[in-house]
Amino acid sequence: MPVTREAWRTHPLVKRSTPLVAIVAVLIVVWYIGAVLMNLSLVRGGFEREEAPYTTMELLEGTMSAERPLLPAPHQVVGAFIDGVFGYAPTAPRSLVYHSMVTLSATLLGFALGALLGIVLALAIVHSRVLERSLMPWIICSQMVPILALAPIFIVVLGAIGLQGLLPKSIISAYLSFFPITIGMVKGFTSPDPMQMDLMRTWSATSRQVLSKLRWPSAVPYLFASLKVAITISLIGAIVAELPTGAEAGIGARLLAGSYYGQTIQIWSALVAAAVLASGLIAIVGYAERKVAQRMGARS
Amino acid sequence: MNRRQIRLGFIMSAVCVLITLMLPLPLAGTPVAALMARPLTFLLTGVIVLVFAFAAGFRGLPAIVIGLVGAGITADMTLTLLRDPLIAGDAASGFWVVVIGVWLASWISVVALAGLRPRSSIFRKAIDLAIPLLFGAAVFYLWEVVVRGAGVPPVLLPSPSAAATKFMASLPILGADFVQTFIRGVLIGYAIGCGAGLLVAILAHRFEFLGRGLLPLGNFFSALPLVGVAPIMVMWFGFDWPSKAAVVALVTFFPMLVNALAGLQAAGDIERDLMRSYGASYAQTLIKLYLPAALPFIFNALKINATLALIGAIVAEFFGTPTQGIGFRISTEAGRMALDMVWAEIALAAIAGMAFYGLVALAERVTTFWHPSMRT
Numbered sequence: 001m002p003v004t005r006e007a008w009r010t011h012p013l014v015k016r017s018t019p020l021v022a023i024v025a026v027l028i029v030v031w032y033i034g035a036v037l038m039n040l041s042l043v044r045g046g047f048e049r050e051e052a053p054y055t056t057m058e059l060l061e062g063t064m065s066a067e068r069p070l071l072p073a074p075h076q077v078v079g080a081f082i083d084g085v086f087g088y089a090p091t092a093p094r095s096l097v098y099h100s101m102v103t104l105s106a107t108l109l110g111f112a113l114g115a116l117l118g119i120v121l122a123l124a125i126v127h128s129r130v131l132e133r134s135l136m137p138w139i140i141c142s143q144m145v146p147i148l149a150l151a152p153i154f155i156v157v158l159g160a161i162g163l164q165g166l167l168p169k170s171i172i173s174a175y176l177s178f179f180p181i182t183i184g185m186v187k188g189f190t191s192p193d194p195m196q197m198d199l200m201r202t203w204s205a206t207s208r209q210v211l212s213k214l215r216w217p218s219a220v221p222y223l224f225a226s227l228k229v230a231i232t233i234s235l236i237g238a239i240v241a242e243l244p245t246g247a248e249a250g251i252g253a254r255l256l257a258g259s260y261y262g263q264t265i266q267i268w269s270a271l272v273a274a275a276v277l278a279s280g281l282i283a284i285v286g287y288a289e290r291k292v293a294q295r296m297g298a299r300s
Numbered sequence: 301m302n303r304r305q306i307r308l309g310f311i312m313s314a315v316c317v318l319i320t321l322m323l324p325l326p327l328a329g330t331p332v333a334a335l336m337a338r339p340l341t342f343l344l345t346g347v348i349v350l351v352f353a354f355a356a357g358f359r360g361l362p363a364i365v366i367g368l369v370g371a372g373i374t375a376d377m378t379l380t381l382l383r384d385p386l387i388a389g390d391a392a393s394g395f396w397v398v399v400i401g402v403w404l405a406s407w408i409s410v411v412a413l414a415g416l417r418p419r420s421s422i423f424r425k426a427i428d429l430a431i432p433l434l435f436g437a438a439v440f441y442l443w444e445v446v447v448r449g450a451g452v453p454p455v456l457l458p459s460p461s462a463a464a465t466k467f468m469a470s471l472p473i474l475g476a477d478f479v480q481t482f483i484r485g486v487l488i489g490y491a492i493g494c495g496a497g498l499l500v501a502i503l504a505h506r507f508e509f510l511g512r513g514l515l516p517l518g519n520f521f522s523a524l525p526l527v528g529v530a531p532i533m534v535m536w537f538g539f540d541w542p543s544k545a546a547v548v549a550l551v552t553f554f555p556m557l558v559n560a561l562a563g564l565q566a567a568g569d570i571e572r573d574l575m576r577s578y579g580a581s582y583a584q585t586l587i588k589l590y591l592p593a594a595l596p597f598i599f600n601a602l603k604i605n606a607t608l609a610l611i612g613a614i615v616a617e618f619f620g621t622p623t624q625g626i627g628f629r630i631s632t633e634a635g636r637m638a639l640d641m642v643w644a645e646i647a648l649a650a651i652a653g654m655a656f657y658g659l660v661a662l663a664e665r666v667t668t669f670w671h672p673s674m675r676t
Contacts, residue, residue, distance in 0.1 A: 019513030070536065130414040133428065134435035143607055144653035145646060157456050236525040240611075243618045251528075259531030259619050267531050274525045282523060 028074055035073040039063040042070060072265045080269040093249070096273045102250040104277060106166055106238040110173025111231055117174060118181025118230070119223075125182070126189040126215070127207065136186075143179050151241050169250075173237030177230035184226030188219025220296065224289040231281045239274060251277075307356045309408035310367055314352035316401030317345055317374060320394045341377060348374050352405065361416065364409045368434070371405035374398060375441055382448045391449035399445050406438045455637050463643035470641065473629070474648050480624040482652050484541035485613035489548025494605060496549065497556025498598065502586065504557075505564040515561060522554035530616040544616045544625075551612040552605040556598070563597025564590050596671050599664040606657045610649060 043062035047054040054062075064073045072080075084096035091098055121139070125132045151172050158168045192214050200210045242252025251270050258267035321342075351370035355363050378398055382391075414431055418424050440460050446452070447459040454462065467474065504511035530547050537543035567589050575585045617627025626649050633641040 016512070019509050019511075020516055021513075023510070023513035023517060130411045130431075133414050133431045134410055137432035138436060138439075141650070141654060144657055145650040161456075232523045232525070236527060239525050240527060240615055243615065255528055255531055256619075259534065262535070264532070264535065271528050274528055278524050279520065 031071075031074050035069065035071045036060060036063045038070040039066050042066060068262050069264055072268055076265055077268040077272060080265045081272045084269050084273070096254075096269065099249055099251055099254050099270070100273050100277055103235070103238050103242070103252065103274075106169040106241070106250070107173055107231075107235045107277075107281070109166060110170035110238060111177055111234040113170060113174035114177030114230060114234055115181055115227065118178040118226075119185055121178065121182045122185030122189060123211075125186050139179065139182060142175075151243075155241075169238050169241040172241040173234035176237040177234035180226045180229040180233065181223075184222045184229075185219055188222030189215045191222065192218050217296065220292060224285065224292070228282055228285050228289075231285055232278050235274070235278055235281065303359055306363065306408055306412050309404060310352045310356040310363070310370075313367075313370070313374075313401045313405040313408070314349045314356070316397050316404065317348050317352070320398050320401075321345065341381065344373070344377050348377070355405075364412050364416075367405050367409045367412075371402050371409065374402045374405070378402065378445055378449075382445070395449060399442070399449070403438065403442065406434060410434050410438075455639060458640040458643055462640045463647060466640040467644040467647055470644065474644065476624055477626050477629050477645065478648060478652060480541065480622075481544070481613050481617065481626040482610075485544030485616070485625070486548055486609045486656075488541070489545035489613065490552055490605060490609045492545065493549035493552030493609075494556045494602060497553045497601070498560050500553075501557050501560035501564060502590075504561055505590070506582070511561060514557065518554050518558045518561070522558055526551050526554070527612050527615045530612070531619045533616065534619045539620045540622055544613045547616040548609045548612045551608050555604050555608070556601040559597045559601035559604075560594055563594025566597065567593040595668045596664075599660065599668060602660050603657065603664075606660055607653065610653050610656070614649070 040059070040063055043059055043066060044054075046062070047059070063069070065076070066072075069076070081096065084094070088095035088098075090101075121135070125135060154172060155168045158171070189211075196214055196218075197210070200214055205213070239250070239252040239255070242250040243256055251274050254270040254273075255267055258264070258270065348370055351366060351373065355367035355370055357363075358366060378395065381395065410431055413427055413434070416427060418427065443457075444459045444461055447457055500514070504514045527547065529550060530543075533543045533546040533550075537546050571589055571593075572585070575589050580588070614627035614630075617625045618631060621628040626645050630642050630645050633639075633645070
């Protein structure tokens, strides 16, 4: 059957993505206009310093290809990003892959530590009334402490003990990411309704059996929901942990170096790398979620 | 934990204090039975043992109160002992056994307190408040005692009392930093970001095409490490507070957009039909139906944003500030190894953050009292 125009227009994929594409297109146009407006005085100043005659066209072209623009045009950012990813060997200090890997390793270690801590805390809280009432308020308070403020001290203290490099950064991202997991898992472990718990009791199940056969399976959806939140938070933690410590490598270090030397395009391409990393990590967790749901017999 | 275990716990605390009479307190100096050489402390030890024995003899609330009094006296005794230069930084087994006694007595009391089932609701609320407070007090006590008793160098970890002293001594500096970071950076940026997020959410709800495009975009952006734009904002808006407010506004915008949009869509079909049958205009429906229905979601975003805002402002200060602000002070003082000042700033940030969060939670309680999650 030939695809008619009508069928094309009502196809669910097209229907769903049209608004998104339209808005993204509008945003890109706005970005270009913004780049022209913000860089205009900069470029004009450059021409006037050289006292060279210029046309409007040259001025416009200048705003699109300035060396250190206030706002780089989208194609400059994409170009710098592609150049940073493919233009250098993955181990070269100018390669974005290299910096992403440094940040990614801290993120993953921190995420693993945070997930472990979060689940252990949730288990303790679910099994002990005293812990629930004494620990829970302090866990919430712990997130009110701006941990990023603690980052420099963490590095100083751990450096004094002899720990350097990966671990201090990971501890910061673990501290940030354990919270959503604890909250989510406490909710998940307590989600079985009283009837199900009573049934387990009539079978005289031990609390370990209740945990493995009832609490864990019913907590899995909560686990993945909070893992998705936690992984982006631990990426933020790893990036920010690189800021006050003068790290030499990593996305945070690229941001800091870019801001010191006014390399705006470098800052923007590092941001794009962070965005790619974040969406990749979320996609992986989402994939794992679907696979686990399938194994547990959910219908997709 | 049953009554017999609680009694056993208090007896164990008393035994801990008694054992101390036979153990050395400092590593150097008087070798054995150091407590014998201090008549006042020796007398106090006897009192403490009696108090714990009393606590073991009672049941219910009296036992807990007496046990807590005993723990308090013992804790005070250890802190007094720490003033002795022989013991501070050089404490020996006898001292640590007393500390274990304090920990045991307070732990038992908290457990017993959590086991109480009082009838009156005021009493229950008081207990709910007392448990985390006692737990926190015990944690701070252990921190203080370990740092001072074991002589942890202040460069690694200052004692809470040192940080508190520094806090009180440098109130003017802390006040200026608070105004710079919190009042100017956080509050202004928070108001702009949350307000803009709410407005755009209302627009996106009014025009469905906009909403379908903005929702996935908002979800994507709220998962990004947006604090990374801090260097760009500093470049655009300068070193002073506008750049901090801009970062905060950007960081708080997307969570508010996503949550408020979900909230606006939460109004049921029946309610919407009812508004239409009344012939209500869009503005009336918005004010009387959509916004109230969205309030729980909006407050959720406000709470998430309360923590994000503080983080955003402090991170932005790492990229350049006038010589003021919490983030600025932390990074410079950490560079000078003045860790007591750093901890004082952290305490300031924590208190400000908690007060901010508490105010938002209070406002939620007042305005969304009708929601099922508020009924318990």
